[in-house]
Amino acid sequence: xxxxxxxxxxxxxxxxxxxxxxxxxxxxxxxxxxxxxxxxxxxxxxxxxxxxxxxxxxxxxxxxxxxxxxxxxxxxxxxxxxxxxxxxxxxxxxxxxxxxxxxxxxxxxxxxxxxxxxxxxxxxxxxxxxxxxxxxxxxxxxxxxxxxxxxxxxxxx
Amino acid sequence: xxxxxxxxxxxxxxxxxxxxxxxxxxxxxxxxxxxxxxxxxxxxxxxxxxxxxxxxxxxxxxxxxxxxxxxxxxxxxxxxxxxxxxxxxxxxxxxxxxxxxxxxxxxxxxxxxxxxxxxxxxxxxxxxxxxxxxxxxxxxxxxxxxxxxxxxxxxxxxxxxxxxxxxxxxxxxxxxxxxx
Ligand SMILES: [Cu+2]
Numbered sequence: 001x002x003x004x005x006x007x008x009x010x011x012x013x014x015x016x017x018x019x020x021x022x023x024x025x026x027x028x029x030x031x032x033x034x035x036x037x038x039x040x041x042x043x044x045x046x047x048x049x050x051x052x053x054x055x056x057x058x059x060x061x062x063x064x065x066x067x068x069x070x071x072x073x074x075x076x077x078x079x080x081x082x083x084x085x086x087x088x089x090x091x092x093x094x095x096x097x098x099x100x101x102x103x104x105x106x107x108x109x110x111x112x113x114x115x116x117x118x119x120x121x122x123x124x125x126x127x128x129x130x131x132x133x134x135x136x137x138x139x140x141x142x143x144x145x146x147x148x149x150x151x152x153x154x155x156x157x
Numbered sequence: 158x159x160x161x162x163x164x165x166x167x168x169x170x171x172x173x174x175x176x177x178x179x180x181x182x183x184x185x186x187x188x189x190x191x192x193x194x195x196x197x198x199x200x201x202x203x204x205x206x207x208x209x210x211x212x213x214x215x216x217x218x219x220x221x222x223x224x225x226x227x228x229x230x231x232x233x234x235x236x237x238x239x240x241x242x243x244x245x246x247x248x249x250x251x252x253x254x255x256x257x258x259x260x261x262x263x264x265x266x267x268x269x270x271x272x273x274x275x276x277x278x279x280x281x282x283x284x285x286x287x288x289x290x291x292x293x294x295x296x297x298x299x300x301x302x303x304x305x306x307x308x309x310x311x312x313x314x315x316x317x318x319x320x321x322x323x324x325x326x327x328x329x330x331x332x333x334x335x336x337x
Binding site for chain 1: 215
């Protein structure tokens, strides 16, 4: 049974398929969830996603959880005076009527304490917790370390 | 103090304190991802593109390497004489073997450099680069570091910096100007 489940989850992880899924919760649309392959399990993975708030109330992403990592956190890459750092982001605003991207060089989920190395073609789930909308779970595609984002038909919109 | 700090704390720093040294005046000795020793003199006569980073970080460094790979693709064979190097600011974790694994995901012209902490510090000082260890909960640490990409002419003179997030339309011509 365990084997069967594993096989099923691998079959479902066709590249760029899940990243192009759209999940909604209340007024929020969550899509383009992806990650990058890692060198081993000792280095953190990364989580990127796009969130659109179609409602009239501001919301905020306040946390992420995943079976793939023991200590997932929200970070923001900041470049100040030419120096890059990535402080912890307590919450990521998702203002009414706007889209927010967790994307390379900006906000990102930092997946520390990976349970296993992330390999291109794998997928895993991440549960996002919003201040108002509550929790929603998305499937995340692992792309190559070099990837700049999932290749969805509607990408770049 | 390294370059950027000096820039902020003094009123009028001499240009020589802010700009990277010419390659020929640098003094570091590092090891590449194939375990070969590399010295600044090895780069004489070549245009050079260098940036500092570390493989532990899944965001800034892969993003910079992806950008550089795209620039190199745009430049094609014209960039074959260009030396492109990532210098690790985290030599404790970035061994040549780790760097080899890492750079294998990107354009094959990119080399990884690491070495003893004091040689990395020397390189950073020569390039006027700042880096700093930031400890995290649970014993892990990350590194803050200068994120720009440095360009040098074939005679070793500093040419320009490509800032993090700089538009590709400006980056590729900047590189091209160092190639002739
Ligand atoms: Cu981070």
